[in-house]
Amino acid sequence: MADHSSSTTHSRFFQHHFVDADQQFATAKLGMWIFLVTEILMFGGLFAAYIVFRLWYPDLFTQASTELNTFWGGVNTVVLIGSSLTVAMAIKSAQLNQKKNIAINLGITLALAAVFMVIKYFEWTHKFELGIFPGQFYDFGGIEHEKANVFFSLYYLMTGLHGIHVLVGMGLMGWLLWRSLNNHFNSEYYTPIEITGLYWHLVDIIWIFLFPLFYLIE
């Protein structure tokens, strides 16, 4: 009777303080959602700062956003949407026990995240060359507004914090890819892909708001 494995075939990752695999899965998801709430509130502080300054200096935002490249911002939006799709496909593959497709989809996700960061790198370094630095280091004469540095402080803080999240996501995707290649995931156990997917989709949602707020101002 003490032998749990006799009743049902448990995944090797089933932890015995849970009632069953479903409860373990639901608990992990609940934990991830609570973490995502703290993420929303962390970014929320920066979004609140953005709202305050945009209401104080509406002209600043219209002028300064012309320095941002709408095309590359749009490309990055599409890249992140694509990566959200492949994460969802990786989860679906796990649910259907298509183990090879898990790795393929995670690999594409990782590649798309890298594309996003490369584009971000070129956007930032281009601005650095122009002397567009945040705060007191701002040294660019192209915008006729005395508070131009404020816009770019917000830009660097918000896209920077988002970029850090993409980098963390890339680390997680690499870890998931390694585990999937080691055959850790199947239709009975794919919790790490599911909850990393939740994190990744939130990072996508943050960008969905950052894109119009910085790149699409007339």
Next chain:
Amino acid sequence: MSGHHISSDKTLLGVAAALLVLTILTVGVYYIQIPAPWNIVTAMGIAVLKATLVALFFMNLYWDERFNSMLLVAGLAFFGLLVALTLLDTLFRTEVIPAF
């Protein structure tokens, strides 16, 4: 694993296609240049719609336990509170501009 919803390829690709169309739409609206404040309203409306699609169908809240949706809504409500109370200060200052 009875409680897990498995999304079809059709659903996932459909949501991704909708997100793509909405991205093109929001850029298109930007070039048309609707007068303020409707430009911001439109851009944020499209962004909220996109975020809702991601949350419902990629993050699976549509099929998930309602408790997880409640957490998300609670997080957003507290963000709203933060913005509202902050604006009660910053919008009604007599000396508006800080040093920075």
